[in-house]
Amino acid sequence: MSVHAFASDPSRGLFILGFLGVCVGGSLALFAWRGPSLRTKGGFEIVSRESFLLGNNALLLVAAALILIGTLYRCSSTRSTWARSRWVRRTSTPCS
Numbered sequence: 001m002s003v004h005a006f007a008s009d010p011s012r013g014l015f016i017l018g019f020l021g022v023c024v025g026g027s028l029a030l031f032a033w034r035g036p037s038l039r040t041k042g043g044f045e046i047v048s049r050e051s052f053l054l055g056n057n058a059l060l061l062v063a064a065a066l067i068l069i070g071t072l073y074r075c076s077s078t079r080s081t082w083a084r085s086r087w088v089r090r091t092s093t094p095c096s
Contacts, residue, residue, distance in 0.1 A: 045051070
């Protein structure tokens with residue numbers, strides 16, 4: 001079975017959407033409930049777990065943005081004549 005099988009069965013897609021809504025809604029509700037008790041007493045140092053987590057999040061954000069730009073560039077360049085490149089012409093199938 002394909003991972004994209006929800007596209008042929010709408011009830012499966014609605015189940016996944018509902019499950020995602022429960023997970024996100026539950027986590028936001030938990031944060032709203034416990035948020036006031038999670039105050040810190042001070043900042044964080046340059047070399048600490050928090051700074052490495054922040055750097056990791058920034059790195060993942062840049063990677064996700066590059067993937068998104070690469071995907072959208074390929075799709076937009078196959079649709080327009082002014083943005084075609086040699087790389088896009090060599091690929092086997094354009095975005096549809």
